[in-house]
Amino acid sequence: xxxxxxxxxxxxxxxxxGILLLSNGRAEATLPGPPTCSxxxxxxxxxxxxxxxxxxxxxxxxxxxxxxxxxxxxxMSITRRGATIALQTAMQESKLDAHNDSGRALGAFQQIxxxxxxxxxxxxxxxxxxxxxxxxxVLTKQLPGYDTDPRPNHELAQxxxxxxxxxxxxxxxxxxxEAVTGALYDGSGPPLKCVDQSIKGPIAVTVHGNEVTLPPxxxxxxxxxxxxxxxxxxxxxxxxxxxxxxxxxxxxxxxxTKGISDNGGEADKHxxxxxxxxxCAGLTxxxxxxxxxxxxxxxxxxxxxxxxxxxFSQAQPGDLLFWGTHHVALYLGNxxxxxxxLEAPQSGDVVKVSNVRTGGxxxxxxxxxxTGAVNA
Numbered sequence: 001x002x003x004x005x006x007x008x009x010x011x012x013x014x015x016x017x018g019i020l021l022l023s024n025g026r027a028e029a030t031l032p033g034p035p036t037c038s039x040x041x042x043x044x045x046x047x048x049x050x051x052x053x054x055x056x057x058x059x060x061x062x063x064x065x066x067x068x069x070x071x072x073x074x075x076m077s078i079t080r081r082g083a084t085i086a087l088q089t090a091m092q093e094s095k096l097d098a099h100n101d102s103g104r105a106l107g108a109f110q111q112i113x114x115x116x117x118x119x120x121x122x123x124x125x126x127x128x129x130x131x132x133x134x135x136x137x138v139l140t141k142q143l144p145g146y147d148t149d150p151r152p153n154h155e156l157a158q159x160x161x162x163x164x165x166x167x168x169x170x171x172x173x174x175x176x177x178e179a180v181t182g183a184l185y186d187g188s189g190p191p192l193k194c195v196d197q198s199i200k201g202p203i204a205v206t207v208h209g210n211e212v213t214l215p216p217x218x219x220x221x222x223x224x225x226x227x228x229x230x231x232x233x234x235x236x237x238x239x240x241x242x243x244x245x246x247x248x249x250x251x252x253x254x255x256x257t258k259g260i261s262d263n264g265g266e267a268d269k270h271x272x273x274x275x276x277x278x279x280c281a282g283l284t285x286x287x288x289x290x291x292x293x294x295x296x297x298x299x300x301x302x303x304x305x306x307x308x309x310x311x312f313s314q315a316q317p318g319d320l321l322f323w324g325t326h327h328v329a330l331y332l333g334n335x336x337x338x339x340x341x342l343e344a345p346q347s348g349d350v351v352k353v354s355n356v357r358t359g360g361x362x363x364x365x366x367x368x369x370x371t372g373a374v375n376a
Contacts, residue, residue: 060209201240251282253289306367
């Protein structure tokens with residue numbers, strides 16, 4: 001069994017800073033550090049990452065949900081058995097997905113307000129910490145002697161959930177829940193809230209490990225799974241600037257910059273030299289600079305100087321796509337059955353998520369700035 005290690009950090013949130021020297025004026029940019037998690041009254045800890053527990057592999061977001069449930073359990077003085085019952089329940093009800101909804105049943109525990117003892121009112125059931133508190137409130141009221149109750153865990157879960165499908169469905173997850181509890185419950189203390197400090201920009205983007213949740217401003221919903229956390233950070237860094245104006249020549253490792261003149265061309269007609277924003281290569285340059293990878297400019301060289309190039313059919317999220325010698329975009333993968341990308345398209349437009357355009361002068365290849373599933 002692979003255990004998740006928690007690394008407590010004293011004082012302020014963990015910041016690992018790197019300094020980049022840029023060729024244009026040698027401006028300095030401090031690379032932000034990895035995400036940190038914190039719980040009131042405790043030092044921040046390292047973020048959740050994926051792992052395997054009793055043969056079940058969890059994604060980083062699932063680990064975050066599990067850690068949150070355990071954090072609430074410890075805060076409410078719930079025993080390990082009670083925490084295990086909660087994890088069994090949440091895994092069966094939602095696969096540890098805080099946004100899993102089925103009709104009126106919502107969140108990780110599929111709660112339906114008001115619930116027993118009106119324990120499920122006054123909060124958003126998608127808030128895992130609040131939902132876990134609701135679950136444990138019912139557990140302790142309904143079964144005050146739960147820790148020594150001779151009945152099996154799945155029957156106690158059913159006493160809380162009152163599921164029409166019966167108690168037995170919770171039984172299958174007991175070995176898994178015991179493995180997670182054994183790995184995390186007695187550690188430094190699972191945090192209740194995680195904040196990814198590596199993403200800056202006007203748009204809030206959630207990045208957990210190698211998963212990126214598309215923000216509402218993307219116009220499409222979904223979670224992008226990258227090959228590694230650094231690639232996820234690069235994608236999230238670009239998404240954080242959705243809606244930023246296109247500006248010819250704009251963008252560096254620090255963010256959007258004022259555009260430049262194209263000597264009376266289309267960019268000048270749109271006044272790009274007076275706009276602060278990104279052009280296509282500026283956006284991809286910025287995104288990867290946030291994880292210490294310095295691409296070249298203009299867009300054509302991001303292909304010609306790439307060390308790894310694959311056919312579009314083999315493209316992975318975070319790869320760069322190209323049109324002729326004039327345009328580059330950041331591939332997001334298959335989202336809702338469509339091939340999507342992040343781009344700064346053209347003068348007069350803004351940074352946006354678009355369908356991949358495979359016609360015209362699309363090159364049909366993808367450049368990969370980072371190869372291999374490496375750690376952040």
